[in-house]
Amino acid sequence: MIDQMVEALIQVLGTILVAPLYSGIAEKLKGVVSLRRAQSVLQPYYDLFKLLKKETVVPSSASELFVYGPYFTFGVYVLISFVIPVVYPRPVFLTPTVDFLGGALLFSLVSFVKVLSAMDSKSNYVALGVSRAASFGFLAEATLITVFFAVAISTGTNNPYVESAYASNPSHYLALDHLLATVSFFMLWLFETGKLPVESQGLSEMGMIDDSLTYEHSGKPLALLKWGGYIKAYLLGSVWLNVFLLPWGGQVGVLGAFFDIGLMFAKWMILIAIVLVAETSLAKLRLFKIQDHLAIAFVLSVFSLLFSVI
Amino acid sequence: MVALIVALLMLGLSPVAALINRRSGYIACSAGSAVFVYYGMTNYSNELSLFYVAAGLVWLFTSVYSLYYDHHRWLGPLYTSSILGMAIALTTNNLLVFLAGYEIMTIPAYVTIGLYKKTDYSAFVFMGFGELSTILILAGFLYSYVVTGSLSFSPLTTITPFMIAAFGFMVKMGILPFMVTEWLPIAHGNAPSNVSAILSASMTLVAVYGLTKMALLTPRPDLFGFILLGVGGFSVFFGAFYAYVSDHAKVLLGFSTVENNGAILTSIGVYLTAPTHTLASFSLITIAVYVLAHSLAKTGLFLDTGMMENESLILPRILKNRLSDVGGVLLASSMSGLLPTLGGVATWALLESLFMEAYTLHSALSIIPIVTGSIIAMGEGFATSTMLKFIIFAHIFNKRSSNEKTRPLILLLLGLLILAGGSATYIFYRPFLAGNPALGLPFGLIASEFSSQAFGAISPLYVLILPSLIGALVIAVFGKPRIRRSEVWNSGAPLNEAYTSFAYSNNIRLMLGKLLLTHIGRDGVKVVDVFWSLTHTVAKLFVSFSRHFSRTYMNSRLSWYVIYMILALIVFTVVVVA
Amino acid sequence: MNWFLKGVRKGVRTEKTPSDVAPWSTELQFKGIEEESGVTSESLRCPTSAIGPGWIAERCVYCRRCYPHYQPTGNHRMGVVKRVEKRFQRSFYLYPIDVGTCGACNTELRLIASPQHDLTRFGIFFTNTPRHADALIVMGIMTKGMREAFRRAYEAMPEPKLVIALGACAISGGIFQTEKIEADVVIPGCPPSPYTILDALIRAKGGRGW
Amino acid sequence: MKTRLIGEMGGYLLYSDHLEEIKTTKNTSNTSQEGSGRPVGSLIFQYGPATGGLIESVGMNIETFGEYIRTISVEPYKMRTISISRSIEDLLLSVERVNGNFAASHVTAFLTALENAYGVTPPRDVILGRVAQIELERIRNHLLVTQRLTEHAGFSVPSANLLYLVEEVNRVIGRAFGHRYFYGVNTLRGFRMDWQLDLPTLKNIVDEFQEVYRGILDNRVFIDRLQGNGLVSIDDSIGPAARAAGLMYDARLDGDLAEVYGEIGFNISRADSSDAFGRLLVRGQEVSESLRLIGKLNIRAQEYEAGWLDAWEKDIKGFTGGGLGRVESPSGDLAYYVGIHKGTISKVLLLPPSKVNLRLFCSSMTGNVFTDLPFNWESFGIWMSEVGVEFV
Incomplete structure (x- = not known):
């Protein structure tokens, strides 16, 4: 049990403390490709x-929810890690908590509290931003659920760790359902x-979706929201890497846990490289085309589910 | 058994008491409901007992609330007799008595809507569908009698009685395409909030109860369940979808009931079709938990609308109170299917059972639970957005302050009950409890299983405790924020007009214009509820027929006709009961 | 993919040291033959009384009427930092507010984000809400319509915060001869060049300038 | 070419060939109309005056029932007044600062109005110098507009690349004229230049722009944001908006500098879609055309001592009259009317292109959605600074 606690500590602290770094690296590289020295x-x-x-500046009619909501959402993110x-x-x-x-x-819980806050x-x-996020939420939430299930159905268990081990088998890895789920989850990410x-x-304020959720916050709650955002990107990205794209290489044991942090860094460099290419060669979709993007992700995930049972 | 008799006696007395003095009626009803809850808890035999608890709690909270709400002399007697009818239907084992209870429950609702009516057809539509429901159920029961030769609920060898009755119950539950029965009377009849709560939360509960009870007597597995499963899935999606684009607080909640009943129906479908017994019993518990979650949360939210001056979410004027804010948020989070609340556990269990079924079937039939699960997942997304809309525009934007304590306290209590209820589900999921001491969870896990092996697991208790604990730890590490108040930043200008609930959901009207037949004209955006426009046509025909009929044969005022018909039905039911 | 490759091929174009500054946005110095006290704002027909004794950076609108008595030196480091806020050393978010500009200050301020100047390498960023801002950059003459907006923006910012006045209009009323705006950092110029702006911003957060 | 109404300037209507006093007042507010009354659930969404998304302060009152824009009205929050009761040279400094980004166009129109009032013609070299400045301004403005469009689309590499080019154009201008915005460059007697105009560098800039421009036109997602966005009616449009709709309409063809443009061989650029995309197409072509024009002008690095002003200075006391000056600024027609009473300026009227474009913008926003607003806004090249100016 002590070992498990140490490993948990490494995993959780590794998530909380390292997550901002990946965002920093991604932004730096994006800046460099954009002809700048960058931050x-x-x-x-x-x-x-x-x-x-x-x-912390609080709008005059806001309640405690505005101030302490971000603390709670941070707590949920840590729990997910x-x-x-x-x-x-x-x-x-x-x-085994969930x-x-x-x-x-739990991700839905976070966005619920974040929106209310x-x-x-x-x-x-x-x-304005919330109304947009809310109208895409149905596809995003559905895709997240179905993608998680796509692998659950092929393994017969909803335990993410079993799924990771299962996908590392090349024949399972190259199966059509796994590949579809991989693409779908990346689009969702x-x-x-x-x-x-x-x-x-x-x-531009007119184009905000996610940014609007932090638009009024400042000081410590803002720091926690931003930090939570880094952790969310890290959590979902790491799931994608460890369960879908690169389910290999994890070491066990306390020392192994330290090694895993380094391994995750290497895996993340691959993700960052992919995102860098996407972020620097694409332009922003028109608002109502975003649903097409998500609808494709959703349909792919449903196909993945279907292929896994038939 | 003594408790049941006491409860029924008190509930039976309450309409009489209400006729004399409304307050005493409500008090009697509250007391009866409390005893009813006690009965359900102490005589917990199977999942159906959970229905007693759920129904009793709804009546209890609504009756106590009514003490501070009612302002119409006929409301008390009608309301209490409706509850009496439900109690009869829930506790009897006789088919005809069930039907009598069912009618006693429904008829006062016609009258209430008739009394409060703003349009003619709302009462008629409700009555029309109500009687259709009764006729179908009666037909199913008669078939059952033919098959078994017994007038009590008894095991069947064929699914046909269940099939016929199921459609009757589905009409009452407002399942697609009968969605109109759910929201129309509430909205157009403009029923008072306590009656809305009863209509939407516990009347549909009785229908679900009947459906479940019949399902339990029916041979399993049966392919008919797949139809229920699929219809339920689409009801979830369309219920949530139309709820999202509704701006009338009660219509929104009515559609939300359609969505929840759809989920429950799906769960019944899983029960009927489950390939393994483990999965069947898991989904049976899920039905009951879902019913409990929905009844409590929906009651709370309807009672919340009772504190609104204007039932349109576009310009709501709601009494602002910290207690009801917290209560409302908790109820909405449960309705959104979020952990660690009761609704979260129910949603998790439903999706989990669907996917377990797809896995265990592992054939072309798996497509049905998979597609249904995916559609429900989309519906859940809409449900979250819908509940956010409700809570934002009812509690966060546009509100007035108030010193009222009692009604907000009721809301808060319901909210806390639903929050703690998530962890209380351990009691219901007893056969599925697990633990993993090595990983710090010696107890407190609910494992979803289709055979001896666990598919997945959650621990609502841990989810309840851990995030707040971690949040508190963060405050301890980084300190409390230094706070200064300032007006909201509106790009340098004062905030004159706040965002409206209509605008909040308008993106979907524009994006899914094909589904909603969105029309943007000079006077604004209009959307058409396809199912409604269909039913509306039918309802109009029905209304004109009834008018014609009443003018020709009654030569009297329409309302007299309604009252006559109701009285006749009451006499009929009393005779049957006797 | 296309643009990713183009970006990589073009390479980083950020300047290591300042170069190529337009002369008439830099410091002016007396270069005449007579005594400096002999030339005054009046004798040189200076429209903003920016002469005498010496050259007053805050007022100058670079009309060149004082040429050749006064000539540009090429020194762009004219900003005056009255209050340094070290807490912003590595993270400095700016909220620009235009209270009545001609548009030139706005453009020059945006150009500090150009790859040549690249404000982000100094940990400086623009933001679109005062709630996230560490400094309010105010430009232009204080017009009636914008006075309230300016006050609100200042109120909306969390402490600690700086007010930075950019351009002759904001710091002295410029050619329009209106009121001056009180600020912690003053950046003269009409408009100030991106070099001048960056230099002052870096010094305001405790750096050595640019 | 037939006479076209351009816009209203202080009680007068400006046509492409004359000025006419307004007899009946009509409503020319910056509001687009759809239906009447406010539908249920709608609100006035206030955007601005202080925004992060737009370069300048501007207030927009958007009537919406969520995302969909029913009507929009634009309010110039920063209203500046310029006093005309000062020396004409000081007034010139103020005119430069009406709109910093179009300073050369404003000064040229203002000086031309003055010169027309007195019936004098400056030396050809001075006129050529002014044309060169206006065309340089046009290149910079079109680059900036393109940059703003790519920035709103989150198109980071082209956006950075274009911002780089804008800065480079500014440096070319700064080296040649001493000031990046032509402040203090033009005087009543001519204009000042410190250095030869660096044409090879300018050519490189435009070449690189063309490469970027072609690259962004290849991107479907980007084009999708512009096509169909901000459709304007052809009749009352000016500048790039008019040419985008395919009109042969340009003040360089019939304005005060038409003769010079005619001599050096100006080709009008046009497109065939009256939306934001068409306006981008026109701007892209115009950048190259402007470079070609500048190359032909061959202006020299020297300050002119114009003798034409002497005649004016002699009878300055007794003169009464007025003159109109009209040039094609980067965003369209720009006109000044200067009235002189007994040797002092008694009236200055201004018709800035942004005023007309603002009306076009408002009328083209009905039916649009919020997220497409910045694209349509930037595509007109509106500068609020010149809208909110009043000469008293």
Whole structure:
């Protein structure tokens, strides 16, 4: 049990502390391809560090939900990092808390609380973005659930760790259902993390979707929301890497857990490279075309499910 | 058994008491409901007992709420007699008594809607569908009598009685394409909120109860279940979808009931078609848990609308109160199917059972649960957006402050009940409990199983505790934020007009214009509910027929005719009961 | 893919040191034959009284009437930093607000994001909400319509925060001779060149300038 | 070419060949109309004045029932007043600052109005110098507009590349004229240049722009954001918007500098779609055309001492009259009317292109959605600074 706790600690701290780095690297490389020297790879840490020291401005009619909602969502993200194989390849302490589907429901819980917390500001700009996010939510949530199930059905269990091990077998890996689920989940990841062609981190308020959820926050709650965003990108990205794209190489044991952090770094460089190409060669879709993007992801995931049983 | 008699006696007395004094009627009804809950808990035999608990809790909360809400002299007697009818239907084992209870439950609802009516056809539509439901159920029961030769609920060898009755119950549940029975009377009849809660939360519960009870007596597995499964799935999607584009608070909730009943129907479908007994018993528990989750949350949300001055979410004026805010958010999160609430466990269990079924079937038939599961997953996405819409525009935007304590407290209690209820599901899922001491969970796991091996597992208790604990830890590490108040940032201008609920869901109207037949004209956006327009045509025909009939044969005012018909039905039922 | 390859092929185009600054956006210096005290704003017909004694950067709109008595030196480091905020050393988010510009300050401010200048390498970024901002960059003359918006933007920002006045209009009223806006950092120029802006921003967060 | 109404300037209507006093007042507010009354569930969404998405301060009141824009009205929050009761040289400095990005166009139109009032013609070299400035401004503006469009589309590499080119154009201008926005360059007596115009560098810039431009036109997703976005009616459009709709309409053909443009051989650029995409096409072509024109002008690095002003200075006291100056700014027709009473300026009227474009923008927004607003806005090249200016 002590071993499992240490492994859990490495997995969770490895997630919380390393997640911003990947965003930093991705932004740096994106800047370099855009002809610039660009910011330090450690920029996300600098931003978080500064925000944690700043004052928190709260809209006059907002309640505690506005201030403490981000703390709760951060807590849920940390809980999810116990549950899914994002560093260590075997179940760790507290892993059985929820299964894959439960994990998907926890992601929904986060977005529910995040939306309420942001809307508590009563800002029209937040409402504008939330109304968009809400209208795509049905496809996004459905895809997340079906993708998780696509592999669950091929293995007969909804335990993410078993699925990871199952997919590492080449014949399972190359099966059509696995490949479809892989593509589908990647498309979903682009949407969930606000990457092109779905969203761009621009300055225009008129195009905001995800950015609107942090539009009114400041200081510590903002830091936690941003940090939570990095963790979310890391969690979903790592699931994609460990369960779908590259289910190989995880080492066990306490020392192995340290090795796994390095391994994840290597895997992430591959993901970052793919995203870099996508982010620098694509433009942002028209608003109502985003549903097409998600609909394709959803249909692929449903096909993946069908192929896995027939 | 003593408890049941006491409960029924008190519920039976309450309409009489209400005639004399409304408050005493509600008090009697509350007390009866409390005893009814006690009866359900102490005599827990199978999943059907959970229906007693759910129904009793709905009546209890609504009756206590009505003490602070009612403002019409006929409302009390009608409301309490409807509850009496439900209690009879739920507790009897006799087919005819069930039907009598069913009618006693429904008829006061006609009258209430008739009293509050704003349009003619709403009462007629409700009555029309209500009687259609009764006729189908009666037919199913008669067939059952023919098969078994017994007037009590008894095991069947054929599925036909169940099939016929199922359609009757589905009409009552507002399942696609009968969605109109669910929201129309509430909206157009503009029923008071406590009656809405009864109509939407516990009347459909009785229908689900009847359906489940019949299913339990029917041979299993049967392919008919796949039809229920699929129809349920589409009801989930369309219910949630139309709820999302509704801006009338009660219509939204009515559609949400359609969605939840669809999920329950799907679960019944899984029960009927499950290839293994383990899966069947898992889905049976899921039906009951879903019913409990839906009844409590829906009751709470309808009672919430009772605190609105204007039932349109576009311009709601709701009493602002911290207690009801918290309660509302908790109820909405359960309706959104979010862990760790009761609704979250139910949603998880339903999806899990669908996918387990697809896995165990492992044939072309798997397509049905897979497609249904995917459609329900989409519906759940809409449900989350819908509930966010409700809670945002009822509780966050546009509100007035109030000092009222009691009604918000009821809402808060319901919210807390539903939050804690998620962890209480351990009691119901007793055969599926598990633990993993090596990984820090010595107990508290609900494992979904289709054979001896676990498919997946969740621990609502841990989900309830851990995030808040981690959040508190974060506060301990980084400190509490330094807070300064300032007005909302609206790009440098004062915020004059707030975002409306209509605008919130307008993206979908534009995006899914083909499905909604969106029309943008000079006066704004219009969407057409395809099922409604169909039913509307039928309803109009029905209304004109009834008018013609009443003018020709009654030569009197329409409302007299309605009252006459109701009285006749009451006499009929009393005779049957006797 | 196409644009990814193009971007890689074109390479990084960020300048290592400042080069190529337009002369009439830099510091002016007396280069005449007579005594400096002999030439005044009046004698040189300076429209904003930016002469005497010496050249007053805050007021100059670079009309060149004082030429050849005063000539550009090429020194772009004219910003005056009255308050340094070290907490923003590595992360500095700016919210620009235009209270009445001609548009030139706006363009020059945007151009500090051009690959040549690249503000992000100094940890400086633009943001679209004052809630996320560390500094408010105010440009232009204070117009009636924008006064409230400016106040709201300032109110909306969390502490600690800086106010940076950019361009002659904001810091002295410029050619329009209106009120000056009180600020922690003052960046003269009409408009200030991207070099001048970057230099002042870097010094405002405790750096050595650019 | 037939006479066209361009717009309204302070109680007068400006036609392509004359100015006419308005007899009946009609509503020319910047509001698009759809239906009457407010539908249920709609709200006025206030965008601006202080935004992160737009370069300048501007307030938009958008009537919407969610995402769909019913009507829009634009409010210039930054209203500046320029006093005309000052020396004409000081006034010139203010005119430069009406719109920094079109400073050369404004100064040229203003000076031309003045010169027309007095009936004097400046030396040809001065006119050529002004034309060169306007064309340089056009290149920079079109690059900036293209950059803004790519930025809104999150198209990071072309966006950075274009911003790089805008900065390079500014540097070319800065080296030649001493100032990147032509401030202090034009005087009543001519214009100042410090250095030869660096044509080879400018050619490289335009070449690289053309490469980027072709690249972005290849991207379906990007084009999709512009096509069908912001359709304008042809009749009342000016500048790139008019030419995008295929009209042979350009003040360079019939404005005050038409003669010079005619001599150096100006080719009008046109497209055949009156949406944001068409406007981008026109701008793309115009960048090359402007470069070609500048190459032919061969302006020299020297300051002119114009003698034409002497006549004016002699009888400055007694002169009463007025003149109109009209040039094609990067965003379309720009006109000044200067009235002189007994030797002092008594009236300055301005018709900036942004005022007309603003009306076009508003009318083309009905039926659009929020996310497409920035694309349509940028495609017109509107500068609020010149809309909110009043000469008193």
